[in-house]
Amino acid sequence: MNVEKIRKDFPALDAGKQLIYFDNACTTLRPVQVMQKMNEYYKEYPSCAGRSNHRLSMKVNEEVMKARKNIANFFNAKDDSEVIFTRNTTESINLIANAFKLKREDIVLGSDKEHNSNLLPWLLAERRIGITRKIFKFNDIEDFKNKIKGVKLVSIVHTSNVDGTSNDVKEMIKISHENGAVVLLDAAQSAPHKELNVRKLDADFLACSGHKMLGPSGIGVLYGKKELLEQLTPFMMGGDTVNNTTYDGFEIKALPERFEAGLQNYSGIIGFGEAVNYLKKVGLDNIESHEKELNKRITGGLVEINANIIGPKDANLRSGIASFNIGNINPHDISLMLNAKNIMLRSGMYCVHSWFNANKINGSVRASLYLYNTKEEVEIFMKHIKDIAKLVR
């Protein structure tokens, strides 16, 4: 993997800007290939798919189909129609929370380290339908086994955006299926950083966002096994979700269109397809090991200055994320100081307030890496981190 060559694809990293971007868990930078592909839609065939029958419309159809295929292949889905376009992970999870047939006292199981996007939809369902929620300790298989009895739906984060650790989802899916539960994976932080094979994992549903994997913002995906998707009751309907309507009824379209109501974000869809291509070309395995390599360096430096690393000290377990605190320095102060040095990263609770509150941690600083980050960047970062550590009294 040639990082220098990759960096040339990212205009935001132009040498003159001297930007060190370590906020990839929030959103990633985008390569020119994606931008060009998005623009191509607006320049060359800016029209509707699936409705009109003129040449431009056909071209959009074709490009959307290609993108869907790319993404289906990316996750090794059995069929392209198992890929539904949404706005983002959040919308994908909400779609399931509203469309999956849940009734009073059905149990939904989640971990104790879920993003608000995978907590709030279920909290709402609890109030709306009266489902029961259960929580197990993140990546604790024993706890998971203890809680799985009678569960209807398991909705869990794959890789945590707090510390980069992952749930052993393969094992959890197996256990869930043995207990008759369906599993939804929040793959917002895993899909961009490691090879994901929905068939090998046997995942039932999977949600992810384009913007966290070099793709456009405003486009995400819900993957679902065909037979399960077909059982869902669409909760948003409108243009292009039906073949025919009368004043009293409708004939719903096949998958995946029935879930894609209204005119779609074609440019986003097409750009997402291109982003996935880009990742595939570089190779997810390469990306994963590159991130781990950099994270090892960061972790080494953090240990040296006695920082409190959130999660295990072993960088191998934390993918490309290093989440930490330095003494009693306010994490926002650290990110602001680094910002003054042109290093962008995030501080706070990253929409996982529930976990931070439960653990009585007042937020942290998070460096999250991606394929275009370099050893040199890590060195500069660590130099500033060491300076900041000197502020501790």
Place this chain on the structure above:
Amino acid sequence: MVICLIALPVFLILGIFSVKYRLLAKEAFRCFFKTVTLKPCDTGLDQKIKSEITARLMWWPPLASIFYNRFNVISWVFAILIITSTFFVGQGAYNYAVYGNCNGENSNQFCIFNVVRAEQPEKEACSKIENEHELHPEKIKIDGYPVRGDPDAKLTMVEYGCFGCPYTKKAEPVVRGLLKEFAGDVNLVYYNVPLSIHKYSIEASKAASCAREHNKYWEYHDILLENQDELSDGSFARFAQEIGLDEKEFSECFNSSKYDNYINESYNGALAVGIYGTPTFFINNVSLVGPQDYRTLKKMIKDELEK
């Protein structure tokens, strides 16, 4: 918290030039408002400022550390400095408004407002004289010219003016105010320089000289300037009448050529001093061209009186 107190005026001023700072000023205001209502500042502005400055001090870690860890104390110190300096600026402005000097009533110390003012006026002068812009106070000859105020005053202010010159008119209230304020200490010699660019300026000189014969020079001088816009062939006799001169006597004088020479000589005398525009003021050897700010002249007079 306290830092917002400092940030608010700073960003308000910077905000005049850039929207970015206007937003920050808004934030500072909100933060400041919260602080005075004893609520925590929730805008994060204090944090931003603290971190930004700490980062800039990182080249010397001990300094950065002191700043970071003592931020609250330091911002209090700055806040107090700002409050006290605001107080002194206010006091200076008050002094300047009331006494014409920002240092207080009887001070001769440097006051920035005065200096700035004293340097600008030359554009505001009537001129058609092709002189070098170089004045020779040593060549001033004022014997026999009309004196206003106590003839034995310690200090004489000389004004070269023209009855037709609007700037001479403009300077008049200041001159009179000063004569009143320094009555007994300062008098004024008015040296008339009839500029050809102003119609009736020669006639006005003549008329004033005629009035002087009856000790009514200053009354006539004042009425001329007051009615500068209405000078006409008929106005001179009317003014004479208004100030109580005998109409016939005045007309005889006015229509004669008895002052032609005097007026000419006066004019040449002014040229010799290097006068190139009216009004020009001399206070001893200091010259000022154009109408002057009251405070500037006052300060100069004071300086000279105290020498």
